[in-house]
Amino acid sequence: MARVLVVGSDIQGEHALLQRLRTAAALPAEIVRSCRDLDDCDLLVIKDTPALRNAAMRMVRERPRIQFWIEDQHGTLRHGQGDGQAVLDDDAIEQALRQMPGAPAPIEEPIAARAAKAITRALREHLQARQGHAVLALDGLPVLLLDFEQDQMVVPDGSGNAELAQLLSDDFERLALHGIAAKRYQQLAGELPRQPLRPLLWLWGQHPAHWHDLDARLQRHARVRLLRWPDFRVLGHQHDSFRLCSLLLKRACSVDECAALLEISGEAVRTFVHPAYLCGYAALEPAAERARPPLPAGDGGGLLARMWRSVRQRGGG
Incomplete structure (x- = not known):
């Protein structure tokens, strides 16, 4: 399901845009539908004005799972974030809408680790053992799916590595790691693309906080x-x-x-x-032990010297 919030357009323009999205993705109205609450939507589409663009950027920074598109005066749709702001043709629209998971269900599995120190330890253990599956969740909702066996990940909201690494760093202390079964991982991941895990972790680790x-x-x-x-x-x-x-x-x-x-x-x-x-x-x-300085010889020249003198005296030397 793709729930779309359109901002800056009248009702007629909103209906036309929704119909265009449905046609491009070949999806029915019950799958691509209007949404009125920003916290419940999967996609935010705004008319391209400086005020709306700035407001939208603030809103999606606080809600990183939401995708953000811009419709210019010619009706062209572009990604609202990223340097390229690439144009979205019908194929790109279809791919994006079909991959939107809708509102993710809260993770019910027990928490295996919480906050930076415990999560770091758990991640290292799983990565080195190459065993298990897990979910990193923020406020109970999945942010990242981890497959330690295949060294892969799935990003439920489709965020890029740089954006996601920043989010994980900013909210490290609020994150929770849930261990999940392989079947549950496949259920949550669905048809979303599998990506290499280590490049994201490396970017995450380069952020200076929490070390x-x-x-x-x-x-x-x-x-x-x-x-x-x-x-x-x-x-x-x-x-x-x-x-x-x-x-x-x-x-x-x-x-x-x-x-x-x-x-x-x-x-x-x-x-x-x-x-x-x-x-x-x-x-x-552990730090290498530093070499101990030799003990002072003292007045008698030390134990070895005294033993040597004793031998010489017995030998008449």
Whole structure:
């Protein structure tokens, strides 16, 4: 079901737009229908005026699951968010409307982890074990479906990775992770596209908030060890990240050691460690014990010296 809220148009214009959407998607009126409450709609369509555009941007930022389109003076529909604001032809309209899940049902499965620290721990465990399925929910509603076995995800509202990573970072402390069965995962995912999971987690991990505990351990000279090469899609052309991977696969190092050996800043090291840790690519080890300074010899020259003198005296030396 696609529930559409049209803003800035009269009744006749709204009816014409809804009929156009139904025709493009080959869907009946009971599937593509008008909606009056923003919190209940799946799609917001506005007439292209500066005031409406600014108001709509504020509204959808607070409701990230809602899709936002703009109808210009020529009747052309465009995405309301993103740099490209690509034109929506009939094929794009059909694809978007058919993938709209309508109002998601609240997740009833028990909460396995809540808030940043516990969710980070649970994600790392599942990613390393490559077992299970889960839902990340915000206020009881699904934000992200996770398939740890296939290393995939499904985004119920179709948000892009950058937008979703920002949402997850902003609301990390309010998120809840629910473990679900594989059959339930398939039911919730439906026909929505499956996407690689790690690129989103990497983007999420690059946001600076919520890493206070991890940074405190790094500050105490905990050593970082890389467990495996990250997905090359997350590394891109980041030369320093490749160098850090090569180093940390060979030996565990503290942030200071990485910075000194590779001649990069400590901040650059932490910027790599945060997402690598969230993705389960990296683990922390205790700080290396510093070599103890030798005990002072004292007046007698120490135990070894006294033993040597005793041997010489017995031998008449």
